[in-house]
Amino acid sequence: ELKVEQNPLFLSMQEGKNYTIYCNYSTTSDRLYWYRQDPGKSLESLFVLLSNGAVKQEGRLMASLDTKARLSTLHITAAVHDLSATYFCAVDLGIQGAQKLVFGQGTRLTINP
Amino acid sequence: NAGVMQNPRHLVRRRGQEARLRCSPMKGHSHVYWYRQLPEEGLKFMVYLQKENIIDESGMPKERFSAEFPKEGPSILRIQQVVRGDSAAYFCASSGSGANVLTFGAGSRLTVL
Numbered sequence: 001e002l003k004v005e006q007n008p009l010f011l012s013m014q015e016g017k018n019y020t021i022y023c024n025y026s027t028t029s030d031r032l033y034w035y036r037q038d039p040g041k042s043l044e045s046l047f048v049l050l051s052n053g054a055v056k057q058e059g060r061l062m063a064s065l066d067t068k069a070r071l072s073t074l075h076i077t078a079a080v081h082d083l084s085a086t087y088f089c090a091v092d093l094g095i096q097g098a099q100k101l102v103f104g105q106g107t108r109l110t111i112n113p
Numbered sequence: 114n115a116g117v118m119q120n121p122r123h124l125v126r127r128r129g130q131e132a133r134l135r136c137s138p139m140k141g142h143s144h145v146y147w148y149r150q151l152p153e154e155g156l157k158f159m160v161y162l163q164k165e166n167i168i169d170e171s172g173m174p175k176e177r178f179s180a181e182f183p184k185e186g187p188s189i190l191r192i193q194q195v196v197r198g199d200s201a202a203y204f205c206a207s208s209g210s211g212a213n214v215l216t217f218g219a220g221s222r223l224t225v226l
Contacts, residue, residue, distance in 0.1 A: 004155075033214070035217075041219065041220075042204065042217045042218060042219045042220055043156070043204070043217045045214050045215075045216070048214055088155055088156070090155075090156075099144075099146065099161075099206075099208060099215050100146075100158050100161065100169060101148075101156070101158060101215070102158070103155030103156045103157070104155055105154060105155050106154070106155050
């Protein structure tokens, strides 16, 4: 059974600081997704990482994928309050073309002024 | 494009009643997924459907839960004889053929009293 583990699960940080969220998974996959969820809202797609060594950046967020280590990271640079949310990574089992995602537990990020 | 539309957004049921959750995929999307999110957890895959076909229902509880995606109209997730443990947010997502990213709806939050 595929397991996806994120750490930390809770992260409180100050504006302007940098930090990294880690996502480890237990089986081979070369498709990994990062989503953002605000309280009571749906999931917003942030990044799709489709190959080993993939790196994508959008604003203050940067995601990378190492399929050999089965590890993805989401790096936050110079955090601002608006980035407060819960961040999920999800691994695609990719069976028969279906997007059967297995999600991590989520990392609840709080950015304090 | 209105995106993935789910209704109702909030539903309250008493134990033993039935819950019906509806999902209209994005225009042009023919693949529908249902995921369940328990409080403070990540999303868990339930079922994957295409028009008139259930492709993968490996995440559906064996009893009381059913899903359909008819030729005309929205996809429906039906929960019979609800119990308190069914209280959760149910998210629908859709994708087009060959697409890499799921688009999620805003979710339907079911509360069982």
